[in-house]
Amino acid sequence: MEWARQARLIDGREARALERNARRRPWQATAALRRVRALREAIYDVFTSRAGRRRPDAAAVDLLQREFRRALRHLGLAVRARGFALTWVTSTDPLTRLLGLLARAAVDSLISDDLTRLKVCRSPRCGWVFLDTTRSATRRWCDMKVCGNRAKAQRYYIRRSSRTAG
Ligand SMILES: [Zn+2]
Known part of the structure; x- marks a missing residue:
């Protein structure tokens, strides 16, 4: 639910309703969670394959x-x-709706976005997939404030320590 909220598939009110629903039906919630995770992994595979110009796993x-x-x-x-x-x-059961929202958002993006601009963040600790909407299409990180700055700080650290060692 937290991931779906952060991904803006659902808002806070929907997340709370979903949580109440899941508490009432823990068995179905566990099954839905398994399906959501499997779907999320499948979507990740499809998008990273496209970003790497590879054929996605069937x-x-x-x-x-x-x-x-x-x-x-x-x-x-x-x-x-x-x-x-x-x-x-x-x-429609809210747990099923969440799966539907996720599947629909992925399909909408696959058929309408310019997938040549699909990229995987260069940070080895990240792996997020993003659409590079910059005019020059040279964006390397999912978010400059997070992964971009981390990479810059790391380059600075390496330069400094090699200078100190030299
Ligand atoms: Zn990143």
């Missing part, structure tokens, strides 16, 4: 496909004042 694509199809079964069309929107069928 099993990872299949898993994403299965969860996406399941999610579609729970989506409906709602009439709004100024148009239409996709909504979840009200009976």
Whole structure:
């Protein structure tokens, strides 16, 4: 839930509702957690493969496909004042909805984003995948404030210690 909240798939209110639901149904929550983790790993595999210009693992694509199809079964069309929107069928279980949100966000990104700009953070301690939206497409780190600064500090430390040793 915390990861989904940080990834902005759900907000704080939805996270609390999900938590209450999970406490009432621990067995289903454990099963859902297993599915979310497997889906997250499959998505990571698909995106890092694309970033590395490799063909993604067939099993990872299949898993994403299965969860996406399941999610579609729970989506409906709602009439709004100024148009239409996709909504979840009200009976959709919140744990299933989280899986659906995750699968749908991944598929949306795969079909609409410019995947030539997909990159894996250069920091050996990170591994995050990001879309490089800079004009020059030269971004190396997921976040300059985190991994970029860490890399700069490390280069500085290495330069300084080699100078001291020399
Ligand atoms: Zn990073």
